[in-house]
Amino acid sequence: MNRLIAAVLLAAAAVPTVAAAQTPPATIGERYVPAPWWMREPVIASVGQVRTQVPANRAGFAASFQSIDRTAADASRKAADQIRALSQSLAAYGADIVRVETTLTTRPLYDQYRDADGILRDNVRADRIERYQADATVSVTVRDTRVLERVYATIVASQPTSIGQVWFNLEPDNAVKTWLQGEAVKDAARRSREAAANAGATLGEVKVIDPTGRACQTDVLAGWPSYGGGGLPTDVDSSDIVVTGARMGPPPPPPPPAPAPVVGAVAPSEAQIEAARLTLQPPLRELTDQACVVYSLN
Incomplete structure (x- = not known):
């Protein structure tokens, strides 16, 4: 019993020491x-x-292609056709150089009427759908900025409905x-x-x-x-x-050659791409x- 009490006292005495060490x-x-x-x-x-x-070593932007038709299926098909050749051309660079993400959205366009105040409004009813609008969006992330100008020119030459601003980022x-x-x-x-x-x-x-x-x-x-x-x-x-x-x-070798044209697809010609080419110089970032x-x- 005496030994047990002594052990308890020693353990209790050690607690303040640990606490003091953490102070x-x-x-x-x-x-x-x-x-x-x-x-x-x-x-x-x-x-x-x-x-x-x-210099920044990442860049990206997005472009949209719009199509309007009587049915959702036809509108989606036409929008997809516009980006199919483009997506395949960009994918030919390789995922380690250019990453491509494509999305397709469809929405109805309703018949319109004017209310008592003369304001034009949509007649939002299932039986009043006039046409369908499909938007195909291509989001591009360029992981090798040496090919940025050509990739951007390729999309511009494809005549998108809209194209977003080019962004730059540094990932050392x-x-x-x-x-x-x-x-x-x-x-x-x-x-x-x-x-x-x-x-x-x-x-x-x-x-x-x-x-x-x-x-x-x-x-x-x-x-x-x-x-x-x-x-x-x-x-x-x-x-x-x-x-x-x-x-x-050391400084990198020249940019890789342009991917070969996609067989059976309608893609921008070399002349159209060169005509749409712009100077896109990656900005400097501080580390x-x-x-x-x-x-x-x-």
Whole structure:
């Protein structure tokens, strides 16, 4: 029994210890606060902040083709006929370059009349349907912007009823993210070397490398952990990299050749496509990153 009581007391005594270990090391505003372990000797902590601009590597737009006929089936068939050859031509690029999504919607067009106030209204009754309107929509996502101008010109040459605005987006791959993180660490090291040299000191061994940058944002004077940003980012040159859907490397080869015409389908001619061609240059998008590096000082 005595052993059991002693075990219970020991367990109870251990609870405050665990709770204390989970307590933050200090409260902001206290007069004295403990310093991080890496500040037990002279150190220098530097935040590397970098930014670069790379061209967008995704683009897309949508176009609609409209058809009106006496029956829903005829209207839908005619609308589908307008986009069949176009869809097959775009699909020939391959799903890794051009993704195509087609949809077809049909709605009735009712007989109209004027009410007592002279306002034109639809006679919304099943027996008063005059014709049917079918809208075939082609939504295109271009994953290789080298073919964007030709894809856009192909759709324009197909004479759609309406065409939407081209949108651009940047989806950097893991290689680009790794490159930018490396530049952030290099920037932190450069800032540390210059600061130490200006203060008449030299750098020692590396104590901390924090890719998030938060370790360098602890404010010991205010009572850590208190975080805040600071400093201006360093611009890094991304002209030697190319952001694509799957890789980072040297400039790409010329665009792939145009897909072969679809047999048995009516598609825009090469002359019509070239006549509709416009300049569509992907805009630049900004990427940023930061890293914290802590050195000892000699």
